[in-house]
Amino acid sequence: MSVAGPLALDASDSLGALAPSTASGETPLTAAAVGSVSESIDWWLVGDPADWWFVVRNVDYLAGGVLLTVGLTVASILLGFLAGFPAGAVEVYGEGLPKRLVSTAGVVLRGTPIVVILLVMYFVIGVPQVNLGVGSISPAISASILGLGLRSAAYQSQIFRAALSSVDDGQLEAGRSVGLSQFEAIRYVVVPQALRRSIPGFQNEFTIVLKDTSIVFAIGLAELLTRGYDLFTQETTAVLEVILFISGIYFVLTFTTNRALDYLGTRYAIPEGESA
Amino acid sequence: MTDGDFLRVSDVSKWYGDEQVLDEVSFGMDRGDVTVLIGPSGSGKSTMLRCVNRLAEAQEGSITLDGEEVLSPDTDVDELRREVGMVFQSFNLFAHLSAVGNVALGPRRVLDLSENEARERAANQLERVGLADQLDSYPAELSGGQQQRVGIARALAMEPKLMLFDEPTSALDPELIGEVLEVMRSLVDEGMTMLVVTHEMSFARAVADEVVFLDDGRVVERGPPEQLFERPENERTGRFLERIASHD
Secondary structure, eight states: OOOOSHHHHHHHHHHGGGOHHHHTTOOOOOHHHHHTHHHHHHHHHHOOHHHHHHHHHTHHHHHHHHHHHHHHHHHHHHHHHHHHHHHHHHHHHOOHHHHHHHHHHHHHHHHSOHHHHHHIIIIIIOOOOEEOSSOEEOHHHHHHHHHHHHHHHHHHHHHHHHHHHHSOHHHHHHHHHTTOOHHHHIIIIIHHHHHHHTHHHHHHHHHHHHHHGGGGGGGTOOOHHHHHHHHHHHSGGGHHHHHHHHHHHHHHHHHHHHHHHHHHHHHTOOOOOSOO | OOOOSSEEEEEEEEEETTEEEEEEEEEEEOTTOEEEEEOOTTSSHHHHHHHHTTSSOOSEEEEEETTEESSSTTSOHHHHHHHEEEEOTTOOOOTTSOHHHHHHHHHHHTSOOOHHHHHHHHHHHHHHTTOGGGTTOOGGGSOHHHHHHHHHHHHHTTOOSEEEEESTTTTSOHHHHHHHHHHHHHHHHTTOOEEEEOSOHHHHHHHOSEEEEEETTEEEEEEOHHHHHHSOSSHHHHHHHHHHHHHO
16 A cells, blocks of 8 residues: 555654655645545555555564563563562661662662663673573563563552552551561551552553563564564555554553453452441 | 559650650559540540550550560560450451451461361351351441441450450441440450440440549549549549530
């Protein structure tokens, strides 16, 4: 296809400097095209069959990108949770040096652009290749997981800090009054309530990390979005088709995960009565 | 007056910053006694109660329970609280647990009973406070009076040797106060040692062995209820009781 519809023009415009070759030399949007939107709506919305065929032919390449996107997201969210949850707890219940260290680290990580974090991990710290039994993780991937994961930890710590603080002090006090230690009272009384309250914030964080994985192109990795970009710079008539296709994949990934978390939230919701 | 020495509070003082909230408070209880702390709000009675299980820290004086010094830095506060039950004004039930889960948590995690034993003990305690039919209800599904009875059951499940009640009926609608007081009366009948902060003067009059009137962090007057209520020696006690009575 050639770019003729407003949606496609928007898409290539918004890519701006990233895709100069697609923006130049295209058929300009003519009055006739605008006038015939009603009859042309089918094809500009769904794209040219030949260009869809191009997407299908390259689906393997994109699938590799999906794998990297999902892998980076899962690993980063997991690392973010494992580091972010305790960090949030330290910010709420800790004192002195540990609390200052954790909150300073959080401020630094949240205040640094993610590209800079990745560049530092890759070029300055130089995260090494990690050998697992079955295979190895390249330095670029482990740097990406560490960078995205620590950044996510800094954000997740705030989700959990807010959730822990939102649980009434009387809950902790009541736990202590039956003889639970501070740690046990937090563990058995406060944390179960705080985790439930952190689900909406966690849904946000998941969605952000998923889409931010594309930033790993800065250290040479090609996940879903970067691979899409590679494709439509090769086949400049297929910009819309490629973008629609990968957007669809992002949508499926965020939608299913958010639904799963919604389900978790409903499944473990604390029953509420009318006579509260 | 001879003081009991099961719980003995001697010259306890406490400050929040520069503000003194308890000023050499002393009283004593024997096993099985019921002592009621009364006084205007801000008089320090809740703080006094909370010093007994160290939810608040007294800075001076001594509190001994069954001969053991409570305020010593060597005291294991978790062990102390295992033996001293507490009922809160705002119930503070664990919102994410059912009634039986609320009561079973202490026995399960503190006394290390098995899941089944803890549940059984919890069910028994809930039956004791008249909630055998609400075992699986969550706090938000219960009325205030029912919630407070779960709170009492939760404390009882630890088999405490002393029960502290911090204004247990103050947050309740008037029609729900009776069911909670009834449970408390039954505990009195069973011989439970109870230290109670309350504004329920008729309850105090009916069950207290001693009433302690606190004002401004100080014990103004104390004595058996008939004496304190009928013939208060201190003018401030008299004025407080009149103010309370005019609202009854």
